[in-house]
Amino acid sequence: MFSSVASSTPSNNSAFSIHQPTGSFCYESSLTSNRYCSTPHHPLQALASHCIRLAFGDQVQWVADGLQSIGATGEQSAVTFSSLVTLLQRKQVSVTTCVKDGPLGSSSGFSTNNSAGKVMEKSAIRAALLVLIQHSIVSVRRKPLHGSTSSTNTKSAPCAYRYHPERAARLDGCRYARYVEHMKRAIDPSAAIVVEILLLHGRLRTVDVVLKTVQQMQQQQQDPDQPSSQHHKYTARETVVDAMAKLVRGGYFEFVPEISSPSSEDDAEHEFEQPPPKKKVKTEETPQKGSRSTAGKAADALATKSGEDPAILNLIQGNAQYKSTLPVDAVWRVNQNMFHDSIRALCLGRLVAELYGHKVQAAGSLVTAALKYRAFLEHSKGSAAAAVRSSDSSFFSPGDIVRFLPKAVVQVMEGKASKVGESVVEVITKAFMELSDLRSPIVVRRVGEDLFEVAHASLLQYLRKRVIHQLVEDRHGQVAARIVAILSQQGWLESDTLAKQVMVPEKDTRSILHELYRSRYIDLFQLSASHSSKQFYNPSTSMYLWCVHEERLRRKVVDDVLTASRNLRLRRQHESEVVGREWIERARQTFDDENEDESDKMNQQKFELGLERID
Numbered sequence: 001m002f003s004s005v006a007s008s009t010p011s012n013n014s015a016f017s018i019h020q021p022t023g024s025f026c027y028e029s030s031l032t033s034n035r036y037c038s039t040p041h042h043p044l045q046a047l048a049s050h051c052i053r054l055a056f057g058d059q060v061q062w063v064a065d066g067l068q069s070i071g072a073t074g075e076q077s078a079v080t081f082s083s084l085v086t087l088l089q090r091k092q093v094s095v096t097t098c099v100k101d102g103p104l105g106s107s108s109g110f111s112t113n114n115s116a117g118k119v120m121e122k123s124a125i126r127a128a129l130l131v132l133i134q135h136s137i138v139s140v141r142r143k144p145l146h147g148s149t150s151s152t153n154t155k156s157a158p159c160a161y162r163y164h165p166e167r168a169a170r171l172d173g174c175r176y177a178r179y180v181e182h183m184k185r186a187i188d189p190s191a192a193i194v195v196e197i198l199l200l201h202g203r204l205r206t207v208d209v210v211l212k213t214v215q216q217m218q219q220q221q222q223d224p225d226q227p228s229s230q231h232h233k234y235t236a237r238e239t240v241v242d243a244m245a246k247l248v249r250g251g252y253f254e255f256v257p258e259i260s261s262p263s264s265e266d267d268a269e270h271e272f273e274q275p276p277p278k279k280k281v282k283t284e285e286t287p288q289k290g291s292r293s294t295a296g297k298a299a300d301a302l303a304t305k306s307g308e309d310p311a312i313l314n315l316i317q318g319n320a321q322y323k324s325t326l327p328v329d330a331v332w333r334v335n336q337n338m339f340h341d342s343i344r345a346l347c348l349g350r351l352v353a354e355l356y357g358h359k360v361q362a363a364g365s366l367v368t369a370a371l372k373y374r375a376f377l378e379h380s381k382g383s384a385a386a387a388v389r390s391s392d393s394s395f396f397s398p399g400d401i402v403r404f405l406p407k408a409v410v411q412v413m414e415g416k417a418s419k420v421g422e423s424v425v426e427v428i429t430k431a432f433m434e435l436s437d438l439r440s441p442i443v444v445r446r447v448g449e450d451l452f453e454v455a456h457a458s459l460l461q462y463l464r465k466r467v468i469h470q471l472v473e474d475r476h477g478q479v480a481a482r483i484v485a486i487l488s489q490q491g492w493l494e495s496d497t498l499a500k501q502v503m504v505p506e507k508d509t510r511s512i513l514h515e516l517y518r519s520r521y522i523d524l525f526q527l528s529a530s531h532s533s534k535q536f537y538n539p540s541t542s543m544y545l546w547c548v549h550e551e552r553l554r555r556k557v558v559d560d561v562l563t564a565s566r567n568l569r570l571r572r573q574h575e576s577e578v579v580g581r582e583w584i585e586r587a588r589q590t591f592d593d594e595n596e597d598e599s600d601k602m603n604q605q606k607f608e609l610g611l612e613r614i615d
Contacts (some may be wrong), residue, residue, distance in 0.1 A: 010084040042169070043562035050566055051173040053575065056131050062120070065126040066091065067138060067165040078141055078162035079131070086120055129163065135202035136172075136256075136333060139164050172336055174565070179339050183252070191243040193217060195252070195334060203333045206244075206326050210312050213240045245325045251379030254335040299326045311579060328486065329398045338379040340540050345371030352435075352443055359418075360434045362409045367435075369404035369445065370396050370454050376404070396449045468557050472521060479504055480512050484548055488524060492545035513546055522548050522558050580607045 037198070045068060053061040066088045070079060079087070090605070132138040141162045155341045176199050184191040190213075197213045198204055205259040214236045247253045345368045353364025360366075373396055402410065403425065417427045432452050434446040442455040473481035482502055487493060493501075499509035516522045527543040576584060582603045 028401070028612065042191050043559045043566065047174075047562050047566040047569075048171050050569060051171065052137070054569070055173050056128075057212065059120070059124055060128040060131050063088065063125055064132055064137065064165065067163065070165075078164040080160050081126070081161055084129070084163065085125055088125060133163075137166055138165050161510070175339075178343065179334070179406055182339065182343055187246055187250075190217070190239050191247055194240060194243050194247060198253070198334050200333060203331050206316070206330050206332065209244060209332060210237060210240045211309055215599055237312055237315055241312070242321060247323055248325050248332075249380060250339045251376060252335055253332045254379075256331050256333050272293035316603055333377055338375060340371060341378070344456075347463070348456060349388055351459060351463055356435065356438055356443065359438070360431055361579065363435060363443075365405055365409045366401070366428065366431055367454060368454070369401040371456065372404045373401045374454075394453050395447055395449050396453075398432060398452070399425045402428070428571065464554065471557055471560070476512065476515055476519070479508070480516055483509070483512060484516065484521060484553070487548040488550055488553075492525065492547045494543065494545060498546065521553055522546055523552070566615055572611065575607070575611060575614070580611075583607060
């Protein structure tokens, strides 16, 4: 889906790729390799680094790993561009001198130094850094130099830009497909295309988002027999503008300041100098009862000054709601937190429906609507949301969540209310009161006469335990999952006592315990029965106690999931770049190869099925 992002594919003779057992297949930089990296291997950083490499290329991966190594070693929290260039070149020199497998090949963006080997140019580092900033993987902090804050003109004063890696944003690329699929169900397919375009480009201005989305929709709906008309194109603009307005009002898009353009001087600490402020374009006043030609002329004049599409500007400027919601000069990016909260609301709602759906009608839909309401108030734009946001953001009343319920659930509530002679809000209130009486896990807490609070921490803990139990069962079997559950509840136990509770022979219990211990899911504590320190170790007089530390188990399971996800991505990359490279290049050609035989076609079909299975 986002194949166009990876404009620079990893080169076989890349200057910061190491020799892998798979030959020319390169998937990591020297900063993330166990062979050359001084920091210990971390599954989260390895998966994030590989995601960046697939999306933006090996040069961006090298810069991102350099920034991450700064945070990992604790040298300083943020660095300037000059410090970053020095750091990357120093690490490149140290890696190049350690490589004994042969001379490194040439690669774009590198200059040869006879004394130090390959050194990445500053222009390539700057370009990679701008890509990371564009996609919010690196944040920028502006700091005036030499006490320039006391100056009268602070905007034109020299300043230093410091760059800090955002660890939470490095794995967002793994969730892009889920965001798009979620938006298809939450709003409509047009909104999903808008989200996909903005995720693809990182940050865009209002008119650029609409224009690129319209082009994408035309490519998907293009018919070679019937050429697209201007009426269809104008209708697509209206649909995209309306979908984008819904996304902004719902909090799925957030406004970000525009990125400053760097200057050519990069030798000093203030290499990125603040550009002069742009002059605001004066928009002509909209006539009260003017004709469409007058509004069109105003949009054309504004488009001529700002270089935007006049048709899109006419749509935005001609509607009061669009004009206040979608400023023309605004720069937007996807609000990751809103997507996380929305998807979390759906997951917890399905969990509550599975646990208590037979006791309380529409229990899952009620919990999902309550969580969506709180996420809307936290991330959306509007005076009403800001007023509620200033108070406690965890409480809600049943009347607030009615508009977030599905239409089918509202119709059922209305039918139930008409039978008992009550309102829909009263029926929802009774349902939440029934949910507040449930325990293990706690779903809803009643904090007032008509105020409730969703116990999302309790639900998340219960869901996390279920996921861990399922993962242990899939890897080591049902008996091992039962052992982990008993140890997490009762604490330190001996193997014979544990065998009685699990109802498994003691010999099999010990074997499973050692398997879990090797997987680092459980811990072992040896307690010697002898009080003499001079006595040697004696197994017959020692006690072996087994226990589970929940936080340590959770971290280990998360690391296993991240490692498995990275291995799957590496397998798919190896299949597409090495195994099926010839078939992929042949599929891009327009003509058919007459020399193809049936066996080759069958192998190609097996290869395509293998890729689908990995996906």
